[in-house]
Amino acid sequence: MTAEYETHDHDVLIIGAGGAGLRAALGALAQGAKVGVVCKSLLGKAHTVMAEGGIAAAMANVDSADDWRTHFRDTMRGGKLLNNWRMAQIHAQEAPERVRELEQWGALFDRTQDGEILQRAFGGHTFRRLCHVGDRTGLEMIRTLQDRGVQMGIDVYMECTISRLLKDGDRIGGAFGYWREQGRFVVFRAKSIVIATGGIGKAWKITSNSWEYTGDGMALAYGAGAELKDMEFVQFHPTGMVWPPGVQGILVTEAVRGEGGILRNKLGERFMEKYDPKRMELSTRDVVARSIYTEVREGRGTEHGGAYLDISHKASDYVKKKLPSMYHQFRELADVDITKEPMEVGPTCHYMMGGIRVDAETAQSSVPGLFAAGEAAAGLHGANRLGGNSLSDLLVFGRRAGLAAAEHAKTIDTTSIDSGQIEEAARDMLVPFERKDGENPYTIHRDLQEAMQDLVGIFRNQEDLTRALEELEKLKARVGHVGVEGSRMFNPGWHLAQDLKSMLTVSEAVTRSALTRQESRGAHSRIDYPGLDATWGTKNNVIAREGSAMTLRQSPVPEMPNELKQLVVEEK
Amino acid sequence: MAEAIFEVFRGNRDGGKPATYRVPIAPGMVVLDALHYIQAHQAPDLAIRWNCKAGKCGSCSAEVNGRPRLTCKTRMDALPLDKAITVTPMKSFPVIKDLVTDVSWNYRVNKKIPPFEPRPGVEWKMYQRDVDRVQEFRKCIECFLCQNVCHVLREHEEKEQFGGPRFFVRVAALEMHPLDSKSRTRILKDELGIGLCNITKCCTEVCPEEIHITDNAIIPLKERVVDEFYDPVLFLVRKIRGANK
Ligand SMILES: Cc1cc2nc3c(=O)[nH]c(=O)nc-3n(C[C@H](O)[C@H](O)[C@H](O)COP(=O)(O)OP(=O)(O)OC[C@H]3O[C@@H](n4cnc5c(N)ncnc54)[C@H](O)[C@@H]3O)c2cc1C
Ligand code: SF4
Ligand code: SF4
Ligand code: FES
Numbered sequence: 146m147t148a149e150y151e152t153h154d155h156d157v158l159i160i161g162a163g164g165a166g167l168r169a170a171l172g173a174l175a176q177g178a179k180v181g182v183v184c185k186s187l188l189g190k191a192h193t194v195m196a197e198g199g200i201a202a203a204m205a206n207v208d209s210a211d212d213w214r215t216h217f218r219d220t221m222r223g224g225k226l227l228n229n230w231r232m233a234q235i236h237a238q239e240a241p242e243r244v245r246e247l248e249q250w251g252a253l254f255d256r257t258q259d260g261e262i263l264q265r266a267f268g269g270h271t272f273r274r275l276c277h278v279g280d281r282t283g284l285e286m287i288r289t290l291q292d293r294g295v296q297m298g299i300d301v302y303m304e305c306t307i308s309r310l311l312k313d314g315d316r317i318g319g320a321f322g323y324w325r326e327q328g329r330f331v332v333f334r335a336k337s338i339v340i341a342t343g344g345i346g347k348a349w350k351i352t353s354n355s356w357e358y359t360g361d362g363m364a365l366a367y368g369a370g371a372e373l374k375d376m377e378f379v380q381f382h383p384t385g386m387v388w389p390p391g392v393q394g395i396l397v398t399e400a401v402r403g404e405g406g407i408l409r410n411k412l413g414e415r416f417m418e419k420y421d422p423k424r425m426e427l428s429t430r431d432v433v434a435r436s437i438y439t440e441v442r443e444g445r446g447t448e449h450g451g452a453y454l455d456i457s458h459k460a461s462d463y464v465k466k467k468l469p470s471m472y473h474q475f476r477e478l479a480d481v482d483i484t485k486e487p488m489e490v491g492p493t494c495h496y497m498m499g500g501i502r503v504d505a506e507t508a509q510s511s512v513p514g515l516f517a518a519g520e521a522a523a524g525l526h527g528a529n530r531l532g533g534n535s536l537s538d539l540l541v542f543g544r545r546a547g548l549a550a551a552e553h554a555k556t557i558d559t560t561s562i563d564s565g566q567i568e569e570a571a572r573d574m575l576v577p578f579e580r581k582d583g584e585n586p587y588t589i590h591r592d593l594q595e596a597m598q599d600l601v602g603i604f605r606n607q608e609d610l611t612r613a614l615e616e617l618e619k620l621k622a623r624v625g626h627v628g629v630e631g632s633r634m635f636n637p638g639w640h641l642a643q644d645l646k647s648m649l650t651v652s653e654a655v656t657r658s659a660l661t662r663q664e665s666r667g668a669h670s671r672i673d674y675p676g677l678d679a680t681w682g683t684k685n686n687v688i689a690r691e692g693s694a695m696t697l698r699q700s701p702v703p704e705m706p707n708e709l710k711q712l713v714v715e716e717k
Numbered sequence: 718m719a720e721a722i723f724e725v726f727r728g729n730r731d732g733g734k735p736a737t738y739r740v741p742i743a744p745g746m747v748v749l750d751a752l753h754y755i756q757a758h759q760a761p762d763l764a765i766r767w768n769c770k771a772g773k774c775g776s777c778s779a780e781v782n783g784r785p786r787l788t789c790k791t792r793m794d795a796l797p798l799d800k801a802i803t804v805t806p807m808k809s810f811p812v813i814k815d816l817v818t819d820v821s822w823n824y825r826v827n828k829k830i831p832p833f834e835p836r837p838g839v840e841w842k843m844y845q846r847d848v849d850r851v852q853e854f855r856k857c858i859e860c861f862l863c864q865n866v867c868h869v870l871r872e873h874e875e876k877e878q879f880g881g882p883r884f885f886v887r888v889a890a891l892e893m894h895p896l897d898s899k900s901r902t903r904i905l906k907d908e909l910g911i912g913l914c915n916i917t918k919c920c921t922e923v924c925p926e927e928i929h930i931t932d933n934a935i936i937p938l939k940e941r942v943v944d945e946f947y948d949p950v951l952f953l954v955r956k957i958r959g960a961n962k
Contacts, residue, residue, distance in 0.1 A: 190768045190775070194774050251897075255845065278852065281856065284856070284858065326814075357768065390744065478745065478790070587756065632762070634813075635764035635813055637762065
């Protein structure tokens with residue numbers, strides 16, 4: 146059988162149309178490259194649209210003492226020093242310029258009295274640092290980038306999913322995918338590829354993430370020979386909705402706490418006094434999530450197994466103005482008026498600190514021509530991400546990836562892809578249709594989510610993680626027998642059958658890394674190894690593929706220059 | 718457990734018909750939850766769009782019992798359960814499959830609109846009172862429900878001459894941006910056909926973001942067009958008449 150497909154040529158192909166992908170596209174376009182952007186949903190619907198609280202940048206509009214050094218220090222400390230220091234430095238230095246640029250492209254942030262961009266407090270940030278638009282910052286950001294992209298003439302392939310990267314020898318050559326609408330195949334030939342596909346939250350049962358978050362980009366890069374890093378660090382956001390069941394996991398923005406929200410248990414105790422008396426509700430996310438979890442486990446949880454989060458002491462108009470979407474979300478989905486009563490909240494799987502290992506300056510992975518930015522890449526956040534540092538990450542490293550990808554493309558004359566790779570990719574996609582008694586992909590997905598939720602959650606131990614690996618092996622075997630009904634036309638069951646493969650690869654990387662790291666650091670908490678371990682503090686876990694086997698090694702955390710070391714020493 | 722009966726449109730460009738599904742009801746359930754249940758247990762190939770499940774992305778638009786809604790924000794306990802709940806695709810756009818429609822026309826209209834262009838040498842200062850009204854328009858999540866109900870698009874199929882409420886909201890956001898320097902009135906009149914809107918307010922009624930599309934976007938834009946292109950005297954007369962009504 147020869148597969149039928151259409152072909153497109155680009156200097157730079159960007160997989161993903163969230164903040165990172167769109168900013169990368171603008172960067173590459175500015176270099177004169179022919180750019181294509183591919184995304185699974187419609188343009189403007191990527192995860193970035195859901196971001197609420199804000200974008201972190203040391204602009205010092207509200208607290209004049211803020212500068213990049215403090216932002217750098219906060220980021221490194223929040224990440225428990227596992228971060229790539231150079232990425233943290235670049236991020237802190239460049240974020241303000243990237244935010245200003247958004248404003249110059251038409252974004253309208255909330256304002257200070259003097260007409261500057263307003264900034265709010267967030268967990269782990271020393272100063273009020275998050276530029277925001279009420280609680281819909283991500284919408285403002287993605288629209289601004291999208292409009293700018295349309296104006297500059299990017300080619301967008303919407304509702305098109307990449308299922309495999311194609312190589313030209315050792316370097317990247319292109320990508321294979323399918324149109325969701327008709328199910329037809331498509332091949333992109335590209336001199337450079339930027340992966341900006343976001344995270345993996347859909348592998349957990351309780352999550353703030355959408356159907357798109359199946360770890361595709363990480364699995365694609367891994368399949369093409371790139372390394373993954375820090376995969377044990379999965380962020381559980383402390384405040385997701387817990388009731389009613391259908392909304393379980395939906396995010397309650399940290400801005401509620403940034404604006405003064407208070408956490409209490411069912412006894413009315415402000416329990417953060419016990420866990421972090423200095424920073425209280427605005428402690429880092431790992432700490433707050435574990436605190437809520439512990440309160441619930443020890444029997445002090447609310448009726449539906451969460452904690453109370455209360456903002457009703459603030460004036461009703463203020464709450465509606467600064468947190469409008471939270472107000473509507475609770476009123477419409479949970480029958481709770483947050484200006485009058487507390488919300489019930491609990492931890493939800495939210496963000497992946499780990500991802501594709503990249504060079505700090507250029508965002509290039511270990512595969513020549515393959516770049517990565519945004520949530521799909523690793524390094525900036527170390528063991529725990531601070532709120533607001535993702536949106537700024539997308540802009541800073543999205544731009545750098547786009548520029549470097551365009552530069553790389555200039556060094557390549559032509560790319561050629563042998564048809565064997567394409568045939569294999571097509572066959573992989575089509576086999577589920579041939580299995581008449583194949584298993585329902587939704588059932589396998591549910592079982593995966595349960596395994597990851599129960600065994601690779603907020604608190605981990607050797608026994609659970611070992612069991613998780615066994616479960617994942619069984620699930621892999623089941624995915625080998627997955628079947629799909631219906632035609633190739635817009636068929637979500639078929640799409641899920643494909644996404645399951647990425648989810649399993651990435652879940653395995655998470656579990657193996659978590660099993661290896663015998664300490665608790667940032668978002669990774671081992672009940673059997675509760676403390677920080679100094680030797681583990683100098684190592685990152687790195688995952689790579691050898692043949693069909695997943696290998697794990699440790700690589701030393703790059704050492705900071707002395708002047709930066711000075712910045713991060715903990716004051717006594 | 719209590720059950721609801723759903724009649725969901727199944728079909729494609731060539732036609733289709735409703736299929737019946739039974740779904741157990743859980744507390745606080747929304748229509749999108751029911752559609753997911755149907756996918757997982759009865760029809761794995763049921764085509765729908767969704768992303769955020771929280772009213773933030775504007776992907777999950779459809780008609781529930783004939784009313785245009787975000788399915789992720791339509792609570793089952795607000796619907797009568799003694800008869801079947803019908804779910805059909807948005808009517809103004811061609812069906813691709815099941816509840817998924819071809820909304821690409823909207824992306825093409827969007828391209829006609831000249832982008833933000835700051836005044837040269839401008840100082841980047843803006844005050845909250847000046848951005849407030851524009852921020853209202855920028856809340857738009859592009860669910861296209863307003864496009865779906867507007868009779869100019871729905872019944873008269875004026876898609877070539879008329880941009881529709883979503884894009885009046887977008888133009889209003891640009892025109893009222895405190896630092897923008899461009900005028901888009903000619904495009905409003907000639908290419909987006911704002912004159913065809915007869916202010917029925919159907920768009921405003923369905924907007925999940927509660928944007929006052931007609932009062933705050935369309936009417937002020939119509940006034941700008943009139944100001945620029947028609948007899949200023951006639952314009953005054955109209956204004957006075959309007960005020961006396
Ligand atoms: C509810 C919520 C609130 C948040 N609030 C904040 C906040 O206030 N501040 C902050 O800093 N961060 C916040 N975050 C985190 C932040 O929004 C995300 O980390 C960030 O938006 C990710 O951006 P991205 O560009 O990396 O990916 P995304 O925006 O997720 O985009 C991924 C893109 O990749 C595409 N894609 C994926 N797989 C494929 C494939 N196989 N083929 C083709 N395309 C593919 C998708 O279609 C999509 O276009 C929040 C996250 C959530 C879920
Ligand atoms: S007010 Fe105008 S744009 Fe809105 S629905 Fe009526 S005719 Fe259409
Ligand atoms: S204006 Fe309202 S109804 Fe229209 S697309 Fe935007 S959010 Fe939807
Ligand atoms: S799924 Fe995003 S608005 Fe309904």
